[in-house]
Amino acid sequence: MSNVSELPVVDCEMLADGAAWVDGRIVPIAEASIPVTDWGFTRSDVTYDVVHVWHGRFFRLEDHLDRFERSCRALRLDPGLDRDAMREVLMTCVRRSGLREAYVEMLCTRGVPRPGSRDPRLAKNRFMAFAIPFVWVLSPEIQARGGHLTISDVPRIPPQSVDPTVKNFHWGDLTRGLFQAYERGADTAVLVDMEGFVSEGPGFNVFCVRDGRVVSPGGTVLEGITRATVRELCELVGIPFSLGRVTPDELRDADEVFLSSTAGGIMPISRVDDRVLSNGRPGAVTTRLRDLYWVKHDEGWHGTDVDY
Ligand SMILES: Cc1ncc(COP(=O)(O)O)c(C=O)c1O
Missing domain, CATH: 3.30.470.10 (Aminotransferase class 4, branched-chain amino acid transferase, N-terminal domain)
Structure with missing residues (x-):
């Protein structure tokens, strides 16, 4: 080379x-x-x-x-x-x-x-x-009000066929979900896995907050590096975090929902299908984690300077 x-x-x-x-x-x-x-x-x-x-x-x-x-x-x-x-x-x-x-x-x-x-x-x-x-999965304007998420009925490619922990271009299912979101007037979509549990969306992991605890689907998704960051931030401020199975109803009934991606960081959701969350605004736990995420960036946490 x-x-x-x-x-x-x-x-x-x-x-x-x-x-x-x-x-x-x-x-x-x-x-x-x-x-x-x-x-x-x-x-x-x-x-x-x-x-x-x-x-x-x-x-x-x-x-x-x-x-x-x-x-x-x-x-x-x-x-x-x-x-x-x-x-x-x-x-x-x-x-x-x-x-x-x-x-x-x-x-x-x-x-x-x-x-x-x-x-x-x-x-x-x-x-x-x-x-x-820089690319945002949800624009800063959408994040300010909280994104509208739909739960797509398109199943994510099973992990037995394509390993979701290997980042790949098999986006046919994710793109179908995105079109479904636009047809429903939502900003983006999360897919379910073959058993009907919540999995991930086009370019992001998803999280729900219930009774002050943060839960994100494990198993059938990309092990997002921003998801690891969310876990570290939760540990820093003492918010319980776990990976586990999340049903579509649990996502709709959550106190708060947010997304995570390298393309946008921690992004609030204020509506899942017809269900309005945290009075239609970014929730308190989400806002705390999101603010900390960007403050930590400014402090150089996990940072490597570009030698311009
Ligand atoms: C399918 C999928 N899930 C999750 C993520 C989030 O991963 P990360 O936080 O490493 O960007 C991405 C990122 O592009 C993705 O494509």
Whole structure:
């Protein structure tokens, strides 16, 4: 691989919308592309991870790199870069974009098959990364009033088929849920698992608060790094936290509901289907955790400075 820090400098203005690292080169995000025959595209044969940068600092960078490396191993993908090189690529994407608040994604696709071959072992895997302006699962305006969540009847792909702890592009179910949400006038949707328990939504874990205790579905979901942060924040302030099964009725009847994602942090929900929660506003426990989440960011908690 080329020495990342010695890559030719591209005009910074061209990179303000985002910078990508593709095939050893930094390019403007609009020019970042892969061949149409890459199995990452034609078969969703890919894994990825997303870390964010807030006020010029990565949040939990090493945890995201850990999960990405685990996912690559699980899918027998070889990004072809060691940990230090990947970290430097991510740094370079952010540095070149100049973004202080960014959504930073790393991906590894199966790659292009050998001509005439259908053997995934023979494809050369492809690592890519990019930094674009920060992305919110729920916009700050929606968060101010609390999001409207619907419980979709679309079941999440069973974990026996696609391991949800390996971050993947099998989003057909999640996207169906999202369209269902829009049809129902909601902001987003949470899916159920094959047994009818609440699982996760397009890009987030879900939580309910009942009698001062926070519960989030375990088992059939991505082990969100923001979910781990929620657990740590709960421990810091003495709020009981557990993973467990949550039924749709329990979610509708909760005192409070919130979502968590690298793309937006801790995000309040004020309505689940027709049920209005905490007087239609973000709840007290949610607000406490959310405020702490951002204060901790400002203090540099779990932070890694970007060397602009
Ligand atoms: C399906 C799914 N669940 C949960 C999450 C939340 O994970 P994290 O907090 O690590 O961003 C994501 C993040 O993109 C996701 O795609």
